[in-house]
Amino acid sequence: MLFDENKVITTDPKEMADSLQAQFSSVYSDPNATAIKPPVFDPPKVSKPFEEYSLSFTDEDIKKAIKDLKSDSAAGPDGIPAMLIKGCADELCKPIRLIWEKSMSSGIVPDYYKKAYVSPLYKKGNKAEAANYRPISLTSHIVKVYERVLRKVMVQFLEDNKILSCKQHGFRSGRSCLTQMLSHIDNIMLGLTENMDTDSIYLDYAKAFDKVDHELLLQKLQKYGFGSQIINWVKSFLCDRKQSVVVNGIHSIISSIISGVPQGTVLGPLLFILFINDLQDCVSHSRVSFFADDTRVSKHISSEQDVKLLQEDLDSVILWSLHNNMKLHEDKFELMVHRHNPKNPLYELPFVISEVMSYSVSSGDSIQPTRMLRDLGVTVSSDLSWTPHISAITCKARSVASWVFSVFRTRDPTTMLTLYKSLVRSLLEYCCPLWNPKKVTDIQLLESVQRTFTSRISSVKHLNYWDRLKSLRLMSLQRRRERYIILQMWKVLNNACPNDLDIKFHQSSRHGLKANLPQLSKSSTARHQSLYDSSFAVLGPRLWNIIPCSLTHEPDFQQFKNSVTKFVQSVPDQPPVTGYSTKNTNSLLDWCQNTKGWSDNAMAF
Numbered sequence: 001m002l003f004d005e006n007k008v009i010t011t012d013p014k015e016m017a018d019s020l021q022a023q024f025s026s027v028y029s030d031p032n033a034t035a036i037k038p039p040v041f042d043p044p045k046v047s048k049p050f051e052e053y054s055l056s057f058t059d060e061d062i063k064k065a066i067k068d069l070k071s072d073s074a075a076g077p078d079g080i081p082a083m084l085i086k087g088c089a090d091e092l093c094k095p096i097r098l099i100w101e102k103s104m105s106s107g108i109v110p111d112y113y114k115k116a117y118v119s120p121l122y123k124k125g126n127k128a129e130a131a132n133y134r135p136i137s138l139t140s141h142i143v144k145v146y147e148r149v150l151r152k153v154m155v156q157f158l159e160d161n162k163i164l165s166c167k168q169h170g171f172r173s174g175r176s177c178l179t180q181m182l183s184h185i186d187n188i189m190l191g192l193t194e195n196m197d198t199d200s201i202y203l204d205y206a207k208a209f210d211k212v213d214h215e216l217l218l219q220k221l222q223k224y225g226f227g228s229q230i231i232n233w234v235k236s237f238l239c240d241r242k243q244s245v246v247v248n249g250i251h252s253i254i255s256s257i258i259s260g261v262p263q264g265t266v267l268g269p270l271l272f273i274l275f276i277n278d279l280q281d282c283v284s285h286s287r288v289s290f291f292a293d294d295t296r297v298s299k300h301i302s303s304e305q306d307v308k309l310l311q312e313d314l315d316s317v318i319l320w321s322l323h324n325n326m327k328l329h330e331d332k333f334e335l336m337v338h339r340h341n342p343k344n345p346l347y348e349l350p351f352v353i354s355e356v357m358s359y360s361v362s363s364g365d366s367i368q369p370t371r372m373l374r375d376l377g378v379t380v381s382s383d384l385s386w387t388p389h390i391s392a393i394t395c396k397a398r399s400v401a402s403w404v405f406s407v408f409r410t411r412d413p414t415t416m417l418t419l420y421k422s423l424v425r426s427l428l429e430y431c432c433p434l435w436n437p438k439k440v441t442d443i444q445l446l447e448s449v450q451r452t453f454t455s456r457i458s459s460v461k462h463l464n465y466w467d468r469l470k471s472l473r474l475m476s477l478q479r480r481r482e483r484y485i486i487l488q489m490w491k492v493l494n495n496a497c498p499n500d501l502d503i504k505f506h507q508s509s510r511h512g513l514k515a516n517l518p519q520l521s522k523s524s525t526a527r528h529q530s531l532y533d534s535s536f537a538v539l540g541p542r543l544w545n546i547i548p549c550s551l552t553h554e555p556d557f558q559q560f561k562n563s564v565t566k567f568v569q570s571v572p573d574q575p576p577v578t579g580y581s582t583k584n585t586n587s588l589l590d591w592c593q594n595t596k597g598w599s600d601n602a603m604a605f
Contacts, residue, residue, distance in 0.1 A: 002016045029211040482543055
């Protein structure tokens, strides 16, 4: 059910579809807004012009793009399912290629392929409010095939010429929420070890994808060096689009799309990050980072002058949004202050917070600091304690586990483990190299979820937890987290992800390829030293240095993953849980230091 425009509840599918259509159409930016100014950034230096990239595609290119289609993807307005295209790839590749060769040469995308059925996706808040839904466009798979081919060429041009900001981690190969969070938290910790605070301001864009101004986007594509042929095609792809919202099979009125990049298309995310790419140029004194439209501006603070510089950068971001026809929810901005000396009595004085250490938005209102917030799905606290995040994900995992047991009557090991791995354990391991806990109580809390779930499996419920792990061929969650850290280190070494932490390696004739341990400032306090020692920047190199040297030069990730899994499984796995007496913390580091507790097959690995 939804509230209609008169705030009256309706359950009629047609009325609901029309209400959602009205909501989605109301957020578009005005193409004729007087505040719009042309892009003012300097064109990037292009070492390899776009003209050198071929826009002629072969049947094999089309086949590869068809292979990347998801088999279960919903069909668009043409009603052609992805499974049909994938099953007839050999027969369809040539006609699809001919259609889009004609389209590219003429710079015209047929109107038939610019129609979209919109599926409303719930975000958060009251489910009866239309504003709490995101429009996901279902378009023809025929045009999606060509979008994939074209996107590959565009991305290659951008990467070869290093045009995309290195601070953008969204929709880019090798980058993720984890890589951005690792970089951000490491920057904070480095500031703390140098006895500096770090202030981070989290921005909130209103319907960012739907407000992209088409004319400005095309101007930016031209400045980035894309050729006229592709710019004309993108213009036709974006303009004169039509959409209809579908609720329970009932269609809303058809509406024109006057701004934005369609969510659900292949090119949409790439075009969006290109649109906001120049935002970094207006931030002169601080550190800006993006994950798609999730943007934060942060700076190390050692004096009042640093606060003023961060305020200047915040003002510049707000001005950039105005000039680019974007809208910011300034009342939803969040401020997180990480203090190197949180017990300083000066911070308790009200005038210090309100006058010296505060930031304001264009309305004149100040942004109040918060002690805890959600950042890309991770709960971050001002003291960098991961206990609140661990408590939150544990609570959610237990809730899902309870749902599994209430819905499924079987306690068969295969069924239960499939449900556990896909629905429960995945919640407990999201971004785990970032927040891998050091406190025994946190480790026990996480382990208790797996302990409880496995105790309900009929064939092993009579065994203790350690024996259940062996019988079910499971690793403890603690062991899996350390394995993930080692795998992330391989990605850093082999440039499969950005090395924002500046981790360095050296070759030893005796010990093989080892990672360098970072050195801290001599003025660092014991608390900050402990925090840093448990972070990825330190723990990653330490764990990397204990794996057999024969693994460190493995060039294939899947082979490395298999070998590392065998290695960690050869080490005793006795996680700390309530009521069990353990030899150590069960970390791989502890077992390596105490070789007497290590089985012979592990030593011979």
